[in-house]
Amino acid sequence: MAVLARLRPAATAAAFTRARFARSASNAVIRAGARATPPPVASVVRPAPHFRSLRAPGAQPDRRNHHQSNQSARFVPSRAMATSVASEVHPGANHADLPKNFEQGDVEERLYKMWEENGYFKPSDTAAGEPFTIAMPPPNVTGALHMGHAMFVTLQDIMARNARMRDRPTLWLPGTDHAGIATQLVVERSLEADGLTREGVGREEFERRTWEWKKEYGGRIGNQIRRLGASCDWSRERFTLDEGLSEAVLEAFVSLHERGLIYKGTYMVNWAPKLQTAVSDLEVEYSDEPGTLYYFKYPVEGGEGDAAYLPVATTRPETILGDTAVAVNPADDRFKSFIGKRCVVPFSNGRTIPIIGDDYVDIEFGTGALKITPGHDPNDYEIGQRVGLPTINIMNKDGSMNGNAGAYEGLDRAECRTKLWADMESEGIAIKSEPYQTRVPRSQRGGEVIEPLVSEQWFVKMETMAKPALEAVETGELTIVPSRFEKIYKGWLTDIRDWCIS
Known part of the structure; x- marks a missing residue:
């Protein structure tokens, strides 16, 4: 009011008009007529008959002396004017019945329903401009909106409304994503509450229950997007498991x-043993957790005295059963004489593996000697591929030990770790164990510890598609706004690995 108090009478009246009319701008959209596209701002925010200029019809304002003409104008808002504005927000209400403060919750749901029923968010058949389309990145049907969703909905809504104002036929296509593993987990929990399992009920029954869950809870995301006032065409809403999309x-x-x-x-x-599926690198979260570093003696074939064994450290002793080499750094004077010899894998009925030299080995970690398990460690897998080592898988898909684990077959991987270390202590080849902060990979969906393993899966060749995507930014064919995100974009697409889609 301090600002209004300093204005001249005419300016005060105009400001009063705009302030009161701002409350009814949304209703004015609806009252603009039965059109498929909301009218431009210029036609929405227009005075009611009470607020029209007192100029003679056809007269043009003197723009050269606009300030002076405002000074001379006389405008006094009447009770009838206030009642007209109020009726825009509360149709049928008397001025005396209006609340002192505007309560948006009282009108938002009704206004949005009227917008939707009148088809204001559908593409206009009469718009003359170039079509403008946004396919909404579908939120997961399992969750609720967070601030990130609110931001992208707001930004896309701005673009969609701007395109309509420019007379472009505009489609903002809404939808939700089935969320894959996340939905599976939620349905599995409901089965567990009934004493059932996904495997026990079978594929068809599990799918039926999944669709039932989606019907019951899937509308929450859509309702939240509506509450944000998003001007998307709900008559075209899609779900990523719809028949057409499938x-x-x-x-x-x-x-x-x-x-x-x-x-x-x-x-x-x-590999996620409980989920029984491979998960992408993006769905793996790493955390530093308290663990144990185990030191043991790796027997050297034919070795005597100090050369009878190599001291090795590992955080996963159960994977010893899948070792196919022991590596040392060629620059390590302590162990370089062992290169070319062979070690005997403990509890493997005498299976031997080579001792190799590789610059990858960190002399400062553990003992400086590294056991190589290509079947259960991504770094070891790369070393194995590079030098031609065989790969041995010692685990079943459920995380239990398979036939390659010998006497430990059938044990859970955690149980195998405990028993194997106890056996190593009994055999006198255990040196010590000590607390160690371990970087543990966990499934983003279920939280279980990921098991790296070699498996036959479907993959997409990413480098082939990443190259033209990078070139599109370099040539200006694709523009990223703000430009600072180009660095992230290029980082993702550079040195990219093939994507497991199974």
């Missing part, structure tokens, strides 16, 4: 496979 996924898969961009291969993957 067919499109199959068609894309076949097309990419025919072009050689999708292939089946045997590689190291992030």
Whole structure:
């Protein structure tokens, strides 16, 4: 009011008009007529008959002396004017019935419903401009909106409304994502509450329960987006498991496979034993957790005295059963004489493996000697591929030890660790164990510890597609706004690995 008090009478009246009318701008959109597209701002924020200029019809304002003309104008808002503005927000209400303060919750739901019922968010059939389309990045149906969703909804809403104001037929397509593993976990928990399992009920029954869950809870995300006032066309809302979209996924898969961009291969993957599925690198979260570093003697074939064994340290003694080499750094004077000899894998019925030299080995870590398990460690897998080591898988898909584990077959991986270390102590080859902060990979979805293992899966060749995507930014064909995010974009697409999609 301090600002209004300093204005001249005419300016005060105009400010009063704008302030009161701002409250009814949303209703003015609805009252603009039955059109498929909301009217431009210029036609929305227009005076009611009570607020029209007192100029003679057809007269033009003197823009050269606009300030003076405002000074001379006389404008006094009447009770009738206030009642007209109030009726825009509260149709049928008397001025005396209006609350002193504007309560947005009282009108937002009603206004949005009227917008939607009148088709204001559908593409206009009469707009003359170039079509403008946004496909909403679909939020997961399992969750609730967070601040990140609110930001992207707001930004996309700004772009969609701006395009409509520019007379462009505009479609903002809403939808939700089935969320894959996240939805599976939620449904599995509901089964567990009934004493059932996914494997026990079978595929068809599990899918039926998944769709039931989606119908019951899937509308929450859509309602939250509506509460944000998003001007998307809900008559075209999609779900990523809709029949049409599922067919499109199959068609894309076949097309990419025919072009050689999708292939089946045997590689190291992030395996989630409880979920019984491979998860992408993006779905693996690492955390530093209290663990143990185990030191033991790796017997050297034919070795005597100080050369009878190599001291090795590991955080996962159960994987010794899958070792295919022991590596030392060629620059390490303590162990370089061992290169070319062979070690005997404990509890493996005398299986021997080579001692190799590799610059990858960190002399400062543990003892400076590194056991290589290509079947259960991504770094070891790369070393194995580089030098041609065999790969031995010692675990089943549920995280239990398989036949390659010998006497430990059937034990859970954690149980195997405890028993094998106890056996090493009994055999006199255990040196010591000490607390150690371990970097543990966990599934983003279920929280379980990921088991790296080699498995046959479907992969997408990423480098082939990343190259033209990078070139599009370099040539200006694709613009990233703000430009500072180009660095992140290029970082993701540079030195990219093939994507496991199984």
